[in-house]
Amino acid sequence: MGRGGRNLTWRQRVNIAIGAAKGIAHLHDGIKPSIIHRDIKPSNILIGDGFEAKVSDFGLVKLGPIGDQSHVSSQVKGTPGYLDPAYCTSFHLSPFSDVYSFGVILLQLVCARPAVDSTRNQPNYHIIDWARPSIQKGTIEEIIDASLLSEPCNMEMMLKMGELGLRCVVKKPKDRPTMTQVWQELEDALYSADNFNKQPSRASRRTIGKFPRPAEGHRKSLDPDYSQSFVSIDGVGYQKFRVEMDSISFQSTSLRCFKVNSAGLIVDNNKNLRGTSEETDREQVR
Structure with a gap:
């Protein structure tokens, strides 16, 4: 987004989403006790020379729930636009708070818009509210980043990523997918898209x-x-x-x-x- 940026292909965007999701999933599931990042946003996802994604900036991390606990109590920390509303109102922090933040990023990868747009007629117009109607109708072309249309783009994959983003930001944290489920679904969708294109009889x-x-x-x-x-x-x-x-x-x-x-x-x-x-x-x- 913004001036001086570099356009990313649809495949690069999907691979960045998968890499970042794997990094966050490792914090949640690969470490005991789990670690909650609390500040998942685009500027904290670094991109290497080969466009591999690395999660960075662990200044706000907090140990996650232990045993049968579903959450830990915490003062609200994070970046507006990416903060989980359920966490903000209850002070209950869980790995699903990171899932919400990542859902916002998935929508940004599809639409290339800021999380909160203050330039519109409606103040604080969130990308979730802006993108949801088109994604639910399946008309992803209404909101997709225009730069993706300058070359062949897998619209079904972009719609899948948008739909997954909306699932990550549902109101109840327990109804959201885990970060492991997020990267697995993205990988499965990308694998299906690649295999579909490789089958001459179907293509x-x-x-x-x-x-x-x-x-x-x-x-x-x-x-x-x-x-x-x-x-x-x-x-x-x-x-x-x-x-x-x-x-x-x-x-x-x-x-x-x-x-x-x-x-x-x-x-x-x-x-x-x-x-x-x-x-x-x-x-x-x-």
Whole structure:
């Protein structure tokens, strides 16, 4: 954020989140008694030459609960915007207080906005309140950092990170995930995204844009200004486009439906053109 910064790719952001989450999880679960950081914020996450994340600044750390204890009592310490409201009102400090702070950072990695924005019409407009409606609707493109759109970006991964951020900042601390769960979910989502892109049979279905050469005597032409919008069918993304044709033959079993001007063409499992119907406002799938 801010001037003079360097744009990070979506993958770099995910890897930074995973590395930082592992560091905080080590404080919570890898040390006995556990350690609560109490000041998790972007400036306390350092980035190395290889963009590996390191958690720093342990000036406010406090020993966590022992045995059957769920929390320790403590005066409120930390940075506004990242402080857990439950901790502020009850003075009950637990590892979940760090989880809340990290949830704010996850939202910042997606949106590249300050935790609290004082420049808007609404004073002290928190990033949680600003990002929540779009994340809950699944329209991550409404709030995503614009610099991520200058190159290919895995929007599903960004939405996953935003959704996880909202889970980290829920009102009741016990309803939040642990930091171990946070980094594991991020790693699993990244692994799934990488494996999806490596499967030719599935990847070839993500974008419809290549067809076998039509039989002689058949003609098709693509509008050079075809739409760049996408639709999703059964979790698979398809690119929309317009085609003008007299007729066309199909050899692909992966093509299930597309629009030709105002007519919808349906292809059955036997690769036969079954019929046409006027469909202008929805995709047909058989």
